[in-house]
Amino acid sequence: MLGLPKDEVFLVPWTEDWTKDFLSERKRIQNKTGKFIVDIHHIGSTSVRGLSAKPIIDIAIEINNFYDGDQCVTPLKDLGYSYGGVNILPDRHYFYKGEPRTHQIHMYQTGSKFLIEQLNFRDCLRNNDKIKREYQELKMSLSESHKHNKHKYADEKTNFINSILAKNPNTKEK
Template sequence: MLGLPKGEVFLVPWTEDWSKEFLSEKERIQNKISRFIEDIHHIGSTAVKGLSAKPIIDIAIEIKDFNDGKHCVIPLESLGYSYKGINILPDRHYFSKGEPRTHQIHMYQTGSNFLVEQLKFRDYLRSNGDARMEYQELKIQLLKANKHNKHKYADEKTNFVNAVLAKI
């Protein structure tokens, strides 16, 4: 299942379909903007086997030069993405796809601290079952408390993420 309607927050169990969807979308993106891309990563909870997640595929695209992001807008719009600009989330071009939203692109310049931290956190959860389960339990608690407030839900995960990043 993919898609999260506006204003809602819910989790679904991890599925191999998310990995397949990422790979398929990665290929479509590469076919449109490959000349700007250094790498494409599957990030967020859908990228961590066994972790329940909001059913949105988060994609991190590394580009050589941050300003190249503006050259990617029209090609990505042809794939159904909507460009949200550079002021929604720090240090990135942000795109979303679908209504309900099924995919998000976070486009970073190679070396971005935000990208490095995303990849470190993802990889830590992939290799540490205890941390993965602790994070899942936290997400379930926060979901119960913030079912209709996605921003509060996301913000309240920050302490856990920062604690993990501080020790790796």
């Protein structure tokens, strides 16, 4: 199941379908915007086997030059994405697809601190069952207490995420 209605927060159990959906979407994106792309990464909780998640596929697209993102707007619109611009989240182009929302793209320049943090946190969750369980419990609790406030849900995960990143020396900007 994919799709999270606006202003709702709920989690669903992890499914292999999320990996398949990411791989399919990655291929579509690569075919439309490939000359600007360094790499396409599956990020967020849907990328972590066994972790419940909001049913939205988060995708990080790595580009050589931040301004190459402007060249990707029309091709991504052709794939059904809307462009949220560069002012919603720091140092990234933001795209989203569907209502209810099914996909989000965070487009970063190679070496971006935010990209590195996304990848390091994902990899930590993939490789450390204890941290993954703690994060799962936190997310479940927050999804219950903030069912209709995605910003509060996200904000209250920040301290946990930052504490994990602080322990990981690989989060430095390249």
